[in-house]
Amino acid sequence: xxxxxxxxxxxxxxxxxxxxxxxxxxxxxxxxxxxxxxxxxxxxxxxxxxxxxxxxxxxxxxxxxxxxxxxxxxxxxxxxxxxxxxxxxxxxxxxxxxxxxxxxxxxxxxxxxxxxxxxxxxxxxxxxxxxxxxxxxxxxxxxxxxxxxxxxxxxxxxxxxxxxxxxxxxxxxxxxxxxxxxxxxxxxxxxxxxxxxxxxxxxxxxxxxxxxxxxxxxxxxxxxxxxxxxxxxxxxxxxxxxxxxxxxxxxxxxxxxxxxxxxxxxxxxxxxxxxxxxxxxxxxxxxxxxxxxxxxxxxxxxxxxxxxxxxxxxxxxxxxxxxxxxxxxxxxxxxxxxxxxxxxxxxxxxxxxxxxxxxxxxxxxxxxxxxxxxxxxxxxxxxxxxxxxxxxxxxxxxxxxxxxxxxxxxxxxxxxxxxxxxxxxxxxxxxxxxxxxxxxxxxxxxxxxxxxxxxxxxxxxxxxxxxxxxxxxxxxxxxxxxxxxxxxxxxxxxxxxxxxxxxxxxxxxxxxxxxxxxxxxxxxxxxxxxxxxxxxxxxxxxxxxxxxxxxxxxxxxxxxxxxxxxxxxxxxxxxxxxxxxxxxxxxxxxxxxxxxxxxxxxxxxxxxxxxxxxxxxxxxxxxxxxxxxxxxxxxxxxxxxxxxxxxxxxxxxxxxxxxxxxxxxxxxxxxxxxxxxxxxxxxxxxxxxxxxxxxxxxxxxxxxxxxxxxxxxxxxxxxxxxxxxxxxxxxxxxxx
Numbered sequence: 001x002x003x004x005x006x007x008x009x010x011x012x013x014x015x016x017x018x019x020x021x022x023x024x025x026x027x028x029x030x031x032x033x034x035x036x037x038x039x040x041x042x043x044x045x046x047x048x049x050x051x052x053x054x055x056x057x058x059x060x061x062x063x064x065x066x067x068x069x070x071x072x073x074x075x076x077x078x079x080x081x082x083x084x085x086x087x088x089x090x091x092x093x094x095x096x097x098x099x100x101x102x103x104x105x106x107x108x109x110x111x112x113x114x115x116x117x118x119x120x121x122x123x124x125x126x127x128x129x130x131x132x133x134x135x136x137x138x139x140x141x142x143x144x145x146x147x148x149x150x151x152x153x154x155x156x157x158x159x160x161x162x163x164x165x166x167x168x169x170x171x172x173x174x175x176x177x178x179x180x181x182x183x184x185x186x187x188x189x190x191x192x193x194x195x196x197x198x199x200x201x202x203x204x205x206x207x208x209x210x211x212x213x214x215x216x217x218x219x220x221x222x223x224x225x226x227x228x229x230x231x232x233x234x235x236x237x238x239x240x241x242x243x244x245x246x247x248x249x250x251x252x253x254x255x256x257x258x259x260x261x262x263x264x265x266x267x268x269x270x271x272x273x274x275x276x277x278x279x280x281x282x283x284x285x286x287x288x289x290x291x292x293x294x295x296x297x298x299x300x301x302x303x304x305x306x307x308x309x310x311x312x313x314x315x316x317x318x319x320x321x322x323x324x325x326x327x328x329x330x331x332x333x334x335x336x337x338x339x340x341x342x343x344x345x346x347x348x349x350x351x352x353x354x355x356x357x358x359x360x361x362x363x364x365x366x367x368x369x370x371x372x373x374x375x376x377x378x379x380x381x382x383x384x385x386x387x388x389x390x391x392x393x394x395x396x397x398x399x400x401x402x403x404x405x406x407x408x409x410x411x412x413x414x415x416x417x418x419x420x421x422x423x424x425x426x427x428x429x430x431x432x433x434x435x436x437x438x439x440x441x442x443x444x445x446x447x448x449x450x451x452x453x454x455x456x457x458x459x460x461x462x463x464x465x466x467x468x469x470x471x472x473x474x475x476x477x478x479x480x481x482x483x484x485x486x487x488x489x490x491x492x493x494x495x496x497x498x499x500x501x502x503x504x505x506x507x508x509x510x511x512x513x514x515x516x517x518x519x520x521x522x523x524x525x526x527x528x529x530x531x532x533x534x535x536x537x538x539x540x541x542x543x544x545x546x547x548x549x550x551x552x553x554x555x556x557x558x559x560x561x562x563x564x565x566x567x568x569x570x571x572x573x574x575x576x577x578x579x580x581x582x583x584x585x586x587x588x589x590x591x592x593x594x595x596x597x598x599x600x601x602x603x604x605x606x607x608x609x610x611x612x613x614x615x616x617x618x619x620x621x622x623x624x625x626x627x628x629x630x631x632x633x634x635x636x637x638x639x640x641x642x643x644x645x646x647x648x649x650x651x652x653x654x655x656x657x658x659x660x661x662x663x664x665x666x667x668x669x670x671x672x673x674x675x676x677x678x679x680x681x682x683x684x685x686x687x688x689x690x691x692x693x694x695x696x697x698x699x700x701x702x703x704x705x706x707x708x709x710x711x712x713x714x715x716x717x718x719x720x721x722x723x724x725x726x727x728x729x730x731x732x733x734x735x736x
Contacts, residue, residue: 001465001474002100002123010081012058014105015113016046018083021059024052028091029062031220036060036098043102043488045111059083060101064094073159073222074124077101079116092222096123096157103155109484127417129380130463131160131226131434132456134448137167137237138258139439139606140204141448147217148445152453152491154221156460161218162292162434164228165206168236168255168263168648172205173227175281178242178274185241188254190606191644198604203254211285219287226288226344229278232328233298236263245271247302247309256605258440259648262299267312267328276335283339290359291336295329296346299650326352333358344380347372359431366419373422373429381417381433387459389451390438392600394496394522397585398572400450400610401441404598408522409497413458413472435459441601444608446492453493457482476525480562495569497523500530500558502574506581507629507707513552515576519544526560526568539565553577582633583729584625586615592622592675592711595655601724603693605646614724618647620657621714622675625728630704632732636670636681638697638712639726642688645718659715666716668697668723672704675711680704685714688721701730 020037022029033050040046048060060083068089070076075088075097086097100121105114132153134141141149153161165173171185187203206214218225239246240254247266255261265271282291300321303309313324326349333343333355344359347368359378362368369379385391391407392399417433435456442448461475486493500521509515519528528544529537537559550556559571574580591598600613617623649656661667663684670681681699714723 001461001469001471001478002121003466003469004122006120008080008118008120010118012079012081012083012116012118013113014046014058014060014084014116016048017057018046018048019054019057019059020048020050021054021061022050022052023063026064029064029094032091032095032098033062035095035220036062036102039102040105043106043485044114046113054083061085062094062098063087064091065089070122071124072128074122075100077121077123078119079104080118084116092159093124095154095222096125097121099155099157106485107481109488125157125464126466127430127432127463129160129432129434130158130460131162131380131382131432132158132452133162133164133228133382133434133436135164135167135437135439136172136206137164137170137439139443140170140172141445143206143210143214145445145448146214149448149452150214150218150221150223152456152489153223155485156456157464158456158460159222160224160226160434162226162228162436164230164438166229166237167234168257168261170203170205170254171237171241173211173229173282173285174205174207175278176208177277177281180241181238183241185237185254188237188256190604191256191646192604199606202256202606208281208285215286224288225286226290226292227282227286228292228294229282230294230296231275231332232265232267232325233263233296234261234294235265236261238265239263242274245274247306255648257646257648258605260297260299260650260652261648262301262650264298264300264302265328266306267303267309267324272331275332279332279335279339283336283341289340289342290344291341292361293329293332293343293345293349295325295349296363298325298348300325301650322351324352325349326354328352329358330355350375350377361434363436369430370419370421373419373426377429379430381419381430382436384436386411386415387433387435388438389435389455390441393451393455393494394499395587396496396499396501397587398499398611399496399587399600399613400447401600401602401613402451403441404600404615407455409455409458410472410523412455413462413470413475415459415462416467417462432463433459440605441599443602443606446608446610449492450494450610453486453491454479454482454497455494476523479525480564480566480568483568484566497521498526498560498568499570500528500560500572502556502558502572504576504581507627509552509576510578510581510629514549515552515554516547516549517556517576518547519558521560521569526562528558528560530556530558532556537571550576578732579729582629582732583727585727586613586725589615589623589625589712589725589728591617592620592624592713595619595657601643603641603643605644612641612726614641614643614726616643616722616724618645618649618722619652619655621659621716621723622657623712623725625710625712627707628710628730629707630701630730631706633701633704633730634733635698635700635731637729637731638668638683639694639728640668640697641694641724641726642691643693643722643724645720645722656718658718659713661715661717666714666720666723669713669715670699670701671711671713673708673711675713677711680710685716685723694726 088094186205243251360372392402683697
């Protein structure tokens with residue numbers, strides 16, 4: 001939403017006779033005009049001519065004037081019966097004005113001429129850092145996939161792509177002086193490679209020509225690309241390429257594991273020479289003022305165990321390894337500063353002391369942002385889990401992979417980048433915010449788009465529009481048009497916020513043979529329509545006005561529609577019969593008490609399909625089947641999958657619960673009520689070497705009556721694979 005918008009009487013029709021006018025010698029304005037024309041041709045089929053004068057034609061005038069008086073990146077936009085005029089003091093403002101005009105011209109999905117209401121807009125961003133972080137180290141995206149993401153960033157008026165290029169799982173940037181970084185460091189061997197669909201080799205990297213092309217493409221859209229090279233931790237891929245950079249001198253593999261690995265750079269002069277040389281090539285590729293050095297999750301075990309590192313630490317008079325990390329980051333920061341660049345890093349860099357010029361990206365909540373701003377450091381707010389787009393956006397059974405807890409569209413819209421604990425002077429250090437797209441569980445561009453959109457809409461408004469203008473209801477009324485734009489552009493967005501849930505009291509339905517059905521959606525927006533006759537619901541189907549009752553068996557189908565009858569999400573359906581009511585999907589099986597860590601993962605680390613997905617806890621292989629009605633139930637049927645235990649947990653490995661197995665490969669044990677309650681069944685797990693990943697288990701159950709929780713525990717050794725539950729079903733003696 002623009003900062004100020006005033007509508008007035010009158011209108012203007014934009015059609016094929018409209019001309020885009022720019023000053024003859026203004027190459028930047030002409031580039032923006034070319035961009036606008038291309039967008040309009042693609043979205044509305046209008047082929048507008050660009051000229052340096054309109055003559056008698058209606059005109060869209062793009063005018064850049066350094067004396068315009070508009071704020072940085074700001075613009076004014078006027079529409080009247082004579083034409084459109086966009087006026088800005090800088091190129092970025094002119095570009096943002098062109099984007100706003102494109103939005104005004106795409107208020108519906110029609111092609112051809114479009115009528116604009118007369119209006120006046122005065123607009124400028126609230127924050128100067130409006131970012132998105134893309135992790136290309138864990139999973140690799142093609143140049144075209146990154147261009148598609150940049151296209152959307154531009155249309156959301158975001159201006160920073162923070163590009164995570166190196167980590168334990170891959171080194172993705174070509175460094176000509178050190179070819180082993182990509183010959184070895186860009187490729188990993190997946191766990192269980194070449195079996196059950198896993199590739200024998202995974203990876204890729206961006207050549208320097210690729211990077212120049214991406215940086216130029218972003219610059220045309222007024223987006224700065226900020227590269228990140230992680231140090232001193234998350235260094236395993238670099239050490240795999242050049243073992244002498246590490247602490248032990250031994251060559252590890254490029255890691256196939258997610259989590260926190262323990263490989264660090266050493267602190268020898270030769271290693272700093274390597275880093276300086278790498279940064280020389282990085283700075284030649286990226287004109288960004290900021291270079292991100294990471295600095296997070298550097299587990300200090302290798303430094304603590306190394307006599308050479310300890311000797312260096314004592315020679316420098318440093319009290320501990322945190323101080324050594326501060327010295328490390330500061331040394332590299334000074335090299336950047338000597339070359340006219342600025343260091344930015346994750347909030348751990350505060351722990352060892354960093355130069356006053358360092359900018360802090362706060363990810364461990366907002367505490368780092370508060371501390372940094374109070375110490376007069378510039379800050380970018382990027383807290384987990386609030387702005388981590390690898391967090392799931394719903395707890396629906398049909399949601400894809402990611403982390404829990406859920407961060408939905410509403411929570412992103414409610415995020416405030418400036419912590420309330422800061423004074424006005426300290427708050428001025430908050431440059432803005434960004435969302436982070438960590439890709440451990442996003443192996444494809446489809447996964448990335450599902451995670452990013454439409455939550456990026458919420459964040460873009462938080463970062464651009466005045467805080468006083470934030471209006472959740474108003475935002476929702478504009479979302480249907482935006483979703484239509486996504487569909488037209490082929491963006492695979494998540495419809496989780498608008499997808500209807502179909503809820504019933506399972507046990508009451510089993511007893512009575514009738515289900516009382518409640519419909520809702522996460523955003524509480526749109527009209528819900530439903531059917532009971534297996535037909536697809538439309539605007540002509542019954543309107544949901546409150547809970548209704550239906551006899552079993554039944555199939556309820558539902559859809560959420562906007563005010564124009566357009567679907568806000570794909571229809572959803574639910575079968576209601578004894579079999580389904582006595583079953584639970586993976587997402588419906590909560591963790592056992594004691595650990596709230598929870599992931600939803602794909603069958604293999606590099607699988608590219610959105611389903612199936614398994615909810616797991618890597619610390620405790622125990623889940624609950626809640627409120628099971630056991631009257632007449634005679635057996636249990638389980639659909640399960642063997643998953644890779646590719647998680648490095650560092651010091652948290654001690655938290656993994658070990659449950660000894662009684663059979664060779666372990667078993668799935670079902671307990672009554674609690675996890676130390678009576679064992680109702682024990683189902684041996686199949687041999688991993690000779691059986692497929694997905695398998696079924698079944699066992700009889702003793703007679704019980706009433707409603708009970710069931711505790712399901714995998715007792716497989718913690719050195720072996722993990723197991724995920726896809727579906728658990730209870731079978732009654734008589735199925736209705």
